[in-house]
Amino acid sequence: MRRYLRIVVLCLACGFCSLLYAFSQLAVSLEEGAGDGGGKPQAAVASWLAGGGRSTLRGAGPVAHPGGSDRCKDFSLCYWNPYWMLPSDVCGMNCFWEASFRYNLKIQPVEKIHLAVVACGERLEETMTMLKSAIIFSIRPLQFHIFAEDQLHHSFKGRLDSWSFLQTFNYTLYPITFPSENAAEWKKLFKPCASQRLFLPLILKEVDSLLYVDTDILFLRPVDDIWSFLKKFNSTQIAAMAPEHEEPRIGWYNRFARHPYYGKTGVNSGVMLMNMTRMRRKYFKNDMTTVRLQWGDILMPLLKKYKLNITWGDQDLLNIMFSHNPESLFVFPCQWNYRPDHCIYGSNCQEAEEDGIFILHGNRGVYHDDKQPAFRAVYEALRNCSFEDDNIRSLLKPLELELQKTVHTYCGKIYKIFIKQLAKSVRDRYARSPKEK
Numbered sequence: 001m002r003r004y005l006r007i008v009v010l011c012l013a014c015g016f017c018s019l020l021y022a023f024s025q026l027a028v029s030l031e032e033g034a035g036d037g038g039g040k041p042q043a044a045v046a047s048w049l050a051g052g053g054r055s056t057l058r059g060a061g062p063v064a065h066p067g068g069s070d071r072c073k074d075f076s077l078c079y080w081n082p083y084w085m086l087p088s089d090v091c092g093m094n095c096f097w098e099a100s101f102r103y104n105l106k107i108q109p110v111e112k113i114h115l116a117v118v119a120c121g122e123r124l125e126e127t128m129t130m131l132k133s134a135i136i137f138s139i140r141p142l143q144f145h146i147f148a149e150d151q152l153h154h155s156f157k158g159r160l161d162s163w164s165f166l167q168t169f170n171y172t173l174y175p176i177t178f179p180s181e182n183a184a185e186w187k188k189l190f191k192p193c194a195s196q197r198l199f200l201p202l203i204l205k206e207v208d209s210l211l212y213v214d215t216d217i218l219f220l221r222p223v224d225d226i227w228s229f230l231k232k233f234n235s236t237q238i239a240a241m242a243p244e245h246e247e248p249r250i251g252w253y254n255r256f257a258r259h260p261y262y263g264k265t266g267v268n269s270g271v272m273l274m275n276m277t278r279m280r281r282k283y284f285k286n287d288m289t290t291v292r293l294q295w296g297d298i299l300m301p302l303l304k305k306y307k308l309n310i311t312w313g314d315q316d317l318l319n320i321m322f323s324h325n326p327e328s329l330f331v332f333p334c335q336w337n338y339r340p341d342h343c344i345y346g347s348n349c350q351e352a353e354e355d356g357i358f359i360l361h362g363n364r365g366v367y368h369d370d371k372q373p374a375f376r377a378v379y380e381a382l383r384n385c386s387f388e389d390d391n392i393r394s395l396l397k398p399l400e401l402e403l404q405k406t407v408h409t410y411c412g413k414i415y416k417i418f419i420k421q422l423a424k425s426v427r428d429r430y431a432r433s434p435k436e437k
Helices: 002-034 041-050 095-105 124-137 150-161 180-187 194-203 223-232 276-281 295-306 314-324 350-355 373-384 389-393 396-404 416-431
Strands: 077-079 092-094 113-119 142-148 169-174 209-213 217-219 239-243 267-275 329-331 359-361
Touching: 113 124, 113 194, 113 223, 124 142, 124 150, 124 217, 124 373, 124 416, 142 150, 150 169, 180 194, 180 295, 194 209, 194 267, 194 276, 194 295, 194 314, 209 223, 209 276, 217 373, 223 267, 267 276, 267 314, 267 329, 267 359, 276 295, 295 314, 350 416, 359 373, 373 396, 373 416, 389 416, 396 416
Parallel strands: 077 092, 113 142, 113 209, 142 169, 239 329
Antiparallel strands: 209 267, 217 359, 239 267
């Protein structure tokens, strides 16, 4: 028994000595990283680890080791074999320890949120207001993919370049493009350019995930929050949309559609979150052939079969596609795509009544007429808002006064849901540190 105890004690002693040696090596490396210039050792180590194990400090010169020897070719070289087996002119750090510190200290690149929009005709101002609402509240950097008619490119570039001081977004402008053999047919489907969204997985081949929105969308909370739904997708889901209606008695698809549609009331494609890598890989079930077809192969056959039966163009095609592949769709609540239909005949979006509206969708042109003044009030407030902190902070009170003037409408009677989440987003914006804004 005593023999086993001696072995255990010896092992513990060896382990303790190994720990002391490792920490001593780390202390030496910290001192060496700091140099004689009074820099912080933590910063030196963080820079080294962030650079993938190689020093990213420019002009630092060779690393000085005890005794004044500059024998090391590479300070950060990592070997799994013991130190005494390293080449004489190479210094290294024990890889177990390096891996530990690399995990804890390495600065991970911030994931960008990719947002796409398609703008044609007189949609420039509406699109710019949507982009502004995304920028104001978002936490992570944004990458805008803007598909627009050629005559709009100059205006988009001028307006977006004037926002370059924000350094919170990048953008790319694209022409409107459809498959050459059927371009005219796709362009005239529903509204001009609307069906462009169907081809985003095929055009943006290097983009893994994307949030597509219509031009008449306003973000009342950070884009980051709807982006987080991607992590909630199960293994079969490739996209997320909200229902077209919550109340079947006023639903369009369940009363009038002459084609298959998703679920009980269909889905609305004005806000569509996509894992495009999965979309490009998936083979879709369909009612045209027993053979499953990929995204790029199924669109035109669907159009040819149903073009005389569809009313809402590309949205109808998406409903048909997901009606045959319901396991592929993640459905998020109506407050993420709140439209006049949710209040025009009385409130029928329970989630918005409880927590407020997260994304406002002013379809049917309600931002530009007097039919739904509550929607127009929110749009005008954000359109006239600038990026100055004081301007954003003072957005709420005038907006609430305008909304109080709309109580003669059904949507105006519940005007508080239009400002509830917006007020929280403004508070959260100023609660964040300056680096997060």
